[in-house]
Amino acid sequence: MASATAFPVQRGELTGVGLEPGLYNADLAPVPLERRDWTWVNMSTVWMGMVHNVVAYETAAGLMALGMNAWQAIAATAIAYFVLFFAMWFNAVSGTRYGLPFCVLIRSSFGPRGAQLPVLVRGFVAIFWFAVQGYAGSEAIDAILGTLWQPWTTFTLSILGLSLHGWISxxxxxxxxxxxxxxGVHRIRNFELVAGPLVIIVGVMATIWGLRVGHGLGPLFSQPSHLAGSKGWMIFATGVTGLLGTWCTFAVNIPDLSRFVRSERDQVLGQLIGLPITAVVFTLMSVIVTSATVIVFGKPIWDPVALLLAIGHPAILIFGGITIVVATLSVNVAANIMPACYDLVNLFPRRLNFGSAGIAVLVIGLLFFPWLWFKNADSIFKVLSAIGGVLGPVTGIMLADYFGLRHQHYDVPDLYLYDGRYAASGGWNxxxxxxxVIGGLAALSGLFxxxxxxxxxxSWFIGxxxxAIVYLTLSRASSTA
Structure with a gap:
């Protein structure tokens, strides 16, 4: 693999002169080498902050509801996150090498105009996830304020299906x-540098409490598996795919992060520590803590906010609530707001920059009325898992384009031209x-x-x-490369 220094454009020499203003602005330009200062520590803490969230905490509940025992749930998590790690490792290479975000790199395989299709889908998912996660975090704020000031819960006036105290939260x-x-991005990096380790520390404290209460690994680890035969293996595979669906959208836009990393080694090592290793450890923590709730409360409590309310100790509720707020912020800003901002900037490069796009994401997210969707969580995850399956082909196409068709080389200035080498047919590849389309239909065929x-x-593997196969076949047949 050629070194990054082989391409002069990476030193910030792409000025925008002669490039299409509808495809270029400062936020979409290659990150100069001198500004790529993320180390493996930054990359790992960003992933720690994203993996440690309310949805990830509750993942074990979903897996065990399928009939798995605790060890099978942990095994499913390990398989899914190691698959994601390899997908993100390879799809991050072009971002690290060229300093480009997903919405620019995707122009090579879709054309500068056709690229808006996957960008729109990815942006929609990012904003929707932001809204849902944001509302989940606001419930922790609501619980904290209700503990500090009892009259808080009397603000019950309902506005558009949400109480007044809920609106304020x-x-x-x-x-x-x-x-x-x-x-911008550098504040996000600095926030994650604190948030990721903080959530781990609190998770360790909760795990110690669980081990003490449960006198060891607890009753959940003694429960038998309800999976048997070929049907059991299919259920296990469904659980793995469900976990992939949670993060496979980020496998598409991982270049949005890797463009700031100083070397290939840093992005690989950082993702290895922050993604599969941390995810497995966090799943183990959640299972241990939940096993303790069986002993203390007579039933498993998977919702961390519900657990804090059940414990009922004001200090614990406030401290735990703040941790949930920090954890939700850390996943939202890096996994949802950042990609959505780049996608909006890509759509309106002459009107938006990263900061103004961030404000737009906040406003649009509110218009989703996430508290109404949150009451139907099953519908949320079914919809988003299906969209995640549709984005699986985008990952395959990007990998096939960079490694198979372009042989790990892009002509960066042409990515900002409607009539450059990536224009294909009038900007549509x-x-x-x-x-x-074919990959998405194949991935979702089992639904219909x-x-x-x-x-x-x-579904994700099929997509x-x-x-990848359809893209390479059609591209070589038509000689669009």
């Missing part, structure tokens, strides 16, 4: 998001668009064709493989 949490993103129902357990 949402507003406070949205302001916290705005403060973090107001100074129909090989990429066709592979996206009963005889293919078993394939849905492997990646079909997307």
């Amino acid at each position: 949402v507003a406070l949490f949205w302001l916290l998001h705005g403060w973090i993103v107001s100074h 129909y090989a990429g668009i066709t592979a996206f 064709v009963p005889v293919l129902a078993s394939l849905y357990a492997f 990646v493989a079909v997307g």
